[in-house]
Amino acid sequence: MTEVFDPHGIEQAVFVIGERHASLDEPWRAERRARLIHVNEGVLTVHTESGRWVVPPARALWIVANTLYCLHATRPVHLYSLYVATDSASDPAADPAPDAEPLPAQSGALVPDALVQALLATAADLPHDRPPGEPARRLLQVLLDRVADLPAAPLGLNWPDDPRAQRIAEALSANPAQSLVLEELAAAAGVTARTAARLFAKETGQTFGQWRQQLRLLAALEHLGAGESVTQVALEVGYSDVSSFIAVFRDAFGDTPARYFR
Incomplete structure (x- = not known):
């Protein structure tokens, strides 16, 4: 299993990380940011205190901020994770996030379209050690707007x-x-x-x-x-x-x- 990424050291309000793992068995954790996990390859199982999800390729899971969760994969998995500071009070060090349509208020599985998948892959290559420039901010703006409109997928269980x-x-x-x-x-x-x-x-x-x-x-x-x-x-x-x-x-x-x- 490769090392699990820790987002707490990044000050940007919105950023994307790409990760590959031979397998995954994360301990329970909670983020101060909301997180969209898109499964590019493999199958990811996600547990929260109130639900279970199984996320296959080309599907994603939105996890609202401050939700306790853990990730599990028995085989290789390739993920793109979009982290969003949805509440400035919960992430005071972050740069202001681009304006966007209201993001999902509850955790749940989603169906990303081809544009969202392409935007995630492109955004994962942006630098995370400095504030995004105007082109990057526009890219992230479009990504957030698209995430707000993604349809739900029946991949969960209360x-x-x-x-x-x-x-x-x-x-x-x-x-x-x-x-x-x-x-x-x-x-x-x-x-x-x-x-x-x-x-x-x-x-x-x-x-x-x-x-x-x-x-x-x-x-x-x-x-x-x-x-x-x-x-x-x-x-x-x-x-x-x-x-x-x-x-x-x-x-x-x-x-x-x-x-x-x-």
Whole structure:
């Protein structure tokens, strides 16, 4: 694993860093700036206290400032990270940021267009040891304006806050393929199935069945990104019928598993 970049020594309000890692297992951290992480190659898994995301190539994750998070990748990954001081009070040493459209107020996965991807790659080559010149400021201005309008991507999963629901979530996360029904999972977590169902709906915004399906799909993205076959991945995330897995995957992500990473 290569050394993880520390942005705290850079005073610019807006800048982009490119990073390559053979693997990644960052400790939990929080930034005073917001961060857009674009995955150029590989698959990145991101945990926050309230959510999980799996970010494949050509997708990105926006993390609001002061959010506790960690990054994980089991295989090589190439990232571009846009750091933005969204609140001058939280970053008083930074130079003023260019004016821009309102940036996302919540963390979430996004779909960068070709222009944003090109701007990120270009901005990563700008110097970070001095204030940007006018051409660089204009480039960063366009980048921020484009980020504000990027569409969301269904690559996340809200994590329950209640300890009883968390025990169920952690058990399923450790083994997405397990076939235990909610009644069995709830009993092992010391809660009734009715209460567990209510907790998942209240704290994740999804029914338990929807939440479990999304967990399996995100696990599938991780395995597919590691180069495993569609049949192998379907079995590893709990589908005995490969055709059913392909249909659910296509409904969620708009393409078949075999074509998604092309």
